[in-house]
Amino acid sequence: MATLSVCCLAKNEENLLPGMINSVREVASEIIVLDTGSTDQTREVAQAMGARSERVQWTEDFAVARNRLVELARGDWILMVDADERIHYENYPLIEQAITVKQTAYTCTVLNVLPHPMISMLLPMPSIRLFRRDERIRFRGRVHESVDAALRKLTIQPAPSSIKIEHIGFTVKNDMRRLRNRRVFESELSKDPTDAWIRFHMGLAFYLEEDYAHTEEYLNFIFSSQSQEISAESRSMLVSIMADIYHKQGRKMQSRSHALRSIQMGGNAFGEYLLAGLDMAEDAYENALRRLLDLDAQSLSREYYRVHKGNLYADIAKCYMKLEKFDRALQYTELAREDEPSFDAMLFGGLLCERKREYGRALQFYTIAQSLKPTSMEIRDRIATCRAALVR
Numbered sequence: 001m002a003t004l005s006v007c008c009l010a011k012n013e014e015n016l017l018p019g020m021i022n023s024v025r026e027v028a029s030e031i032i033v034l035d036t037g038s039t040d041q042t043r044e045v046a047q048a049m050g051a052r053s054e055r056v057q058w059t060e061d062f063a064v065a066r067n068r069l070v071e072l073a074r075g076d077w078i079l080m081v082d083a084d085e086r087i088h089y090e091n092y093p094l095i096e097q098a099i100t101v102k103q104t105a106y107t108c109t110v111l112n113v114l115p116h117p118m119i120s121m122l123l124p125m126p127s128i129r130l131f132r133r134d135e136r137i138r139f140r141g142r143v144h145e146s147v148d149a150a151l152r153k154l155t156i157q158p159a160p161s162s163i164k165i166e167h168i169g170f171t172v173k174n175d176m177r178r179l180r181n182r183r184v185f186e187s188e189l190s191k192d193p194t195d196a197w198i199r200f201h202m203g204l205a206f207y208l209e210e211d212y213a214h215t216e217e218y219l220n221f222i223f224s225s226q227s228q229e230i231s232a233e234s235r236s237m238l239v240s241i242m243a244d245i246y247h248k249q250g251r252k253m254q255s256r257s258h259a260l261r262s263i264q265m266g267g268n269a270f271g272e273y274l275l276a277g278l279d280m281a282e283d284a285y286e287n288a289l290r291r292l293l294d295l296d297a298q299s300l301s302r303e304y305y306r307v308h309k310g311n312l313y314a315d316i317a318k319c320y321m322k323l324e325k326f327d328r329a330l331q332y333t334e335l336a337r338e339d340e341p342s343f344d345a346m347l348f349g350g351l352l353c354e355r356k357r358e359y360g361r362a363l364q365f366y367t368i369a370q371s372l373k374p375t376s377m378e379i380r381d382r383i384a385t386c387r388a389a390l391v392r
Contacts, residue, residue, distance in 0.1 A: 002099040003029035005075030005133065008051075009065055010034070011058070013083035014041045016172065021049045023086040024079070027095050034069045060184065063139040073133055080129045084169035085110070094163045098130060105131035105151055105158040108165055111304070114204060114237075115171045118315075119270050119295075120306040122166075123234045125200070128158050129165060143188040144197050170204055178205055196227035203238070212245045233304055236265035243274050252278060269295060269305040280319065289319040309335070310342025317348055326352060337365065343372045350382055359386040 006028040010017060021031055033046035036058040046053040056068050070078060077099045081087065087095075098106050108129045111122040128147055131137055136154060139145045151158060182205065185198045203218030219238050222230055230238075243258035256278055262271035272291050279288035292315055299307040313336035320329035333349030336342060346369035353362035363386045370379045 002077060003075040004077045004079055004095070004099060005029065005073035006031045006079045006081060007066075007069040007073055008033050008081055008083060009036060009062070009069065010038065010042050010046070010083045011036045012038045012040045012042060014038075014045045016083040016168075017042060017045050018049060020081060020083050020085060021046070021051055023088065024081065025050075026089070027087065027092045028079070029075050030073075032069060032072050034065060034072065036065055061142045063141050063145040066139040066145055070133065070138065076133060078131055078133050081165060082167070082169075084167060084172060086166040086168065088164070088166065091163050091165075094161065095130065098159075098161055098163065103159045104134070104154075104156045105137070105147065106161040106163065107158045108161055108163040110165045110167050112167045112169075112204070113171050114208075114241075116270070118273050118308055118311045120308070121237050121240075121270055122304040122306070123204075123237050124231050124304060125197070125229060125234065126231065127165075130161070130163065131158075143184050144195055170208060178209075181205070194225070196222055196225045197229050199225075200230060200234075200238075204241075207241055207245070212249065215245060216242065232266060236262045236268045237270065237304070239265060240268050240271040240274065243271060247274055247277065252281070267298075267302075269298070269302050269307065276315070280315070283322075285319045285322040289316065289323070292316045292319065308342065309340040310345045313339070314342055314345035314348055317345065317352075321352070326355065330356075333365065337368060341368050341372065343369050343376075346372065347379065347382075350386075354382070354386065357389075359389045362386050363390075 004027060006024045008020060008031070010033050017033065024031060031051040033042070033051045033053050035043050035053060035055045043053040043055070052072070054072055056065055058065070066080065069080070079095065105128050107126050110125045110127045112125060114121045114123055128151070131147060137147050137150045139147055140149045182202065185202055189195060189198055199218045199221050203215050203222065206214040206218065219242060222238060223235070239258050240262035243255045243262060246255035246258060255274065259271040259274040259278070262268040272295055276288040276291035279285070279291065292312060295307060296312060296316070313332040317329040317332040320326070320332065330349065330352045333345050333352060336345035337349065346365045350362040350365035350369065353359070353365060363383065366379055366383045366386065370376065370383065373379065
């Protein structure tokens, strides 16, 4: 039976590492964590969770470090992951099947989770992460390291796979890691300004930091790039991110045109949500409501989007209220309370109940809202008002 070594580079990852180890424990024959100079408890956490923990001197070269990991592995196959990545259980049989057939390497899909209050996007990037342990297969590239060149030299074409690796790094606020990565990325771009992979990650980092000028600079380059590393789905999502940037800057016409373009490139839930927001801003509530209801209906079939139901239902309720369909609006805040409460939905539900003088019901909404945002003075005032109304 083929064995699998899960290999991970790590530096100061004591918080993220347990999630990665737990996500691969059932599919791995061994887990190796190579520490590149941590000052926290990364090595101790790895060892406590049953992983092999080794050290290597960091030389500002990711390929050198990953090749050391490959040398430490004992399994027949190697699966390369990072501490901020996860392998979900539905991938286990795919991995187990992959390592039993006569292939040498597989392309997996790395899903980069980009958080947003309404819709989190999963931006897919192809990456060769699963390959046989073979002394001829080694990583190259100081930053954008991969085994592609080694496989080409061997005239081996990696097989496509349905294996997905979730990357949550963009959802984690870690200023030191971002600063470290940016310094290395910028150095590498000075040598190769055309590297779309680095520009992709730099653009997303700037977007999350709300540095929209730099985001636009990096993403506009990708739009003109023919790189095969940026999938059609990711390109569509990047266009919708530009639409969001224009929306935040008050450039409504550019925002609408980019949102429409992202939808034309392929069903883009974020682009549809942005169009709904633009419609609401222009008091076109019937159009906005239609878009939001479509988003809700299609949310379960969207492979690369995760819709926050509470916030979605809050916007649907606001549209119904503007159209003077108050009972319908209240129904959607109730749905939010049942499915995925959000502060806005709970606040709005409470206000609608107060409008109907149903103060006990309003308190139920406000109590949940307070648990979501304990420091809100508005909620404290609304709770006090409702309690006073109930004792009159």
